[in-house]
């Protein structure tokens with residue numbers, strides 16, 4: 001059960017059991033109510049809802065001890081809610097699994113592109129994790145949140161000279177992606193007394209799809225050096241007095257449910273490690289990237305964090321011992337699996353359009369600007385009414401956003417109890433790649449974000465105001481005089 005304390009309210013799952021099948025008579029989508037799933041408090045990526053999700057005495061949904069509809073009234077909607085306990089539990093799951101299954105030193109780095117803010121950086125830093133940044137903005141956000149630079153790396157397939165300078169000046173490790181990075185760094189580095197710490201990223205030739213993967217010699221990817229180039233890069237770096245090659249990096253994909261590709265990656269990386277060390281590089285770090293999937297809908301069944309870390313650890317240990325290599329420090333870069341399940345987005349229900357015999361649209365006050373994943377990737381989500389999460393469903397609706405795109409649909413075929421204008425709707429698993437991919441399409445301001453914990457809520461991102469969106473517009477005076 002996700003709702004471990006729900007049973008004590010006497011409601012729990014007996015009142016549920018309403019499925020898409022009940023109202024549509026045939027669909028096998030979303031067969032389970034989110035709270036009927038077996039929950040996994042030790043691996044939040046396997047749950048639909050944050051680990052603190054409860055039904056309170058009023059029958060309303062609470063996260064982090066805060067009633068969600070109450071948060072919606074206090075902070076407005078759309079609202080990103082982030083559960084501190086879930087985020088901390090996930091950080092600990094990674095750290096503890098690495099300590100348990102990897103016999104050498106290790107560090108999990110949060111891939112901050114999943115959701116970058118001062119508060120999240122501070123939380124992740126306080127749990128002892130590091131962080132990966134892909135831009136000056138993510139880098140400054142992490143530093144501003146107190147993330148120690150020595151636990152950070154800078155990624156990117158087209159880093160600017162300014163971004164590289166910032167990383168080098170702050171002592172952040174640079175993940176070299178291409179020859180351009182090396183040329184820019186060579187121009188920056190000699191002016192400094194200390195060496196620049198580097199990882200080299202290469203394309204491992206392992207491509208993942210959700211339920212299968214293929215291996216090819218050369219991958220069509222914009223990231224990292226082609227494996228063919230690796231030896232030349234390593235030889236070149238051996239001649240660069242300004243460079244310290246700390247290790248190697250590879251990342252195979254995202255929302256991955258298989259463990260096999262990660263196991264194979266260890267062998268490919270150990271070969272590269274052997275080559276680097278044979279050329280005189282210390283190469284003490286092996287960074288295997290991120291990619292572990294999460295549960296967005298009932299049918300998703302990702303591996304646990306523990307199983308992922310155990311698989312990666314055992315594979316690295318065995319690949320190194322087969323080649324007689326001293327164990328590297330093991331780095332990994334979870335993004336989605338670290339933060340997605342901690343997030344819930346609240347919307348207010350607005351207009352309704354029933355097309356007889358076809359579809360009922362229920363519109364909310366957000367959409368593709370605060371969650372571009374459905375329109376971009378056809379991603380699926382799970383949602384309930386915040387104050388009646390266990391009420392029997394009476395209709396099937398399509399949850400539409402408010403943007404001027406027909407494709408701005410957050411959820412298709414959602415079984416809901418009769419919802420009226422003003423009801424608060426909670427969409428789960430929105431902590432990753434929602435806020436960070438948000439836009440101002442239609443000049444819609446970005447939502448506020450609150451962090452909930454033990455019954456308290458802290459604002460961590462202020463709501464944008466329509467006026468804020470004019471801040472960078474410039475009206476040339478010859479145009480303003482026209483009116």
Ligand SMILES: *Cc1c(COP(=O)(O)O)cnc(C)c1O
Pocket residue numbers: 111113114132155251253254255289290291292333334335336337
């Ligand atoms: C996106 C990315 C990650 C994180 O991926 P998730 O699927 O969110 O875990 C880690 N490392 C690199 C280099 C990435 O590009």
